[in-house]
Amino acid sequence: MTSEEIKEKLKNRTAGIAGCGGLGSNCAVALARVGIGTLILTDFDVISESNLNRQYYFLSQVGEPKALALKRVIHQINPAVSVIAYEVKLDPEHILRYFKDCDIIVEAFDMAEEKEMLIETVLSAFPDKPLIVGVGLAGWGMNESIHYRRSGNLHICGDEKTGISSVDPPLAPRVGMVANMQANVALEILLG
Amino acid sequence: MRIILNNNPEEFEQELLTVNELLKVKTFTFRMLVVKINGTLVKKDEYDSALIRDKDDVMVLHLVSGG
Secondary structure (H helix, E strand, O other), X not given: OOHHHHHHHHOOOXXXXXXXXXXXXXXXXXXXXXOOOEEEEEEOOEOOHHHHHOOOOOHHHOOOEHHHHHHHHHHHHOOOOEEEEEEOOOOHHHHHHHHOOOOEEEEOOXXXXXXXXXHHHXXXXXXXXXXXXXXXXXXXXXXXXXEEEEEOOEEEEEOXXXXXXXXXXXXXXXXXXXXXXXXXXXXXXXXX | OEEEEOOEEEEOOOOEEEHHHHHHHXXXXXXXXXXXXXXXXXXXXXXXXXXXXXXXXXXEEEOOOOO
16 A cells, blocks of 8 residues: 555544553554544643653643643644544543544553553443553563554553553653554554 | 463363452452453453353453553
8 A cells, every 4th residue: 555545544534542641642643644534632631841751742832731732743743634632531431422433442541540441441332443552661671572462352562561660660762662553553453 | 171361372270260260370460450251341340250161262451550
């Protein structure tokens, strides 16, 4: 497929991005660059300076809500993407409402509890919808530990073991690797 | 019984295991996790009743924070 054929194929497809932090911002930007038609972005948080070690934002955006800031970033890269941004802390009801028409859903939350809630909600309510999760990305190095595996419509990217802590912070390289793996899985599904 | 656990074949002495028994036998002490048996989500309140049988395909996903 040529780049133009890929864009043509993607322009009517929609991806839901649950969380616009390190995983969500980098994954959304990758999908925007290749020409996804619509992105549905959700996040409750505002950008802080400490986020800039891994998240796709700029110093001038500190203090802005992430979902709205990411929409502006994406439109500076590819104005053809239709972006719907919700400033909201997702609960099961929001997930059903905002993501019901998505072709795929990308899980990009920070906390394990939130990841569990989203996976349970999506697997119960939308068992046929591809869900791409990012699990285990803290620290640095250990390239060989990051992998992809699949169980039905649940696609898992990450090392599945390294959680964030004060001595294992999330940093741009490994966060970006997992975010781009998620985008790569999304592309593979959407291009059939 | 022989099952597929996280895409790998595994053998157990028992012929049947509940989800909680499997987690115990494997010494999985994960606080946050998602379990599927043959592609279907097993809810938390079913961990003592949902049964794993010979030839089942089981996925246990351990969730850690970071994103």
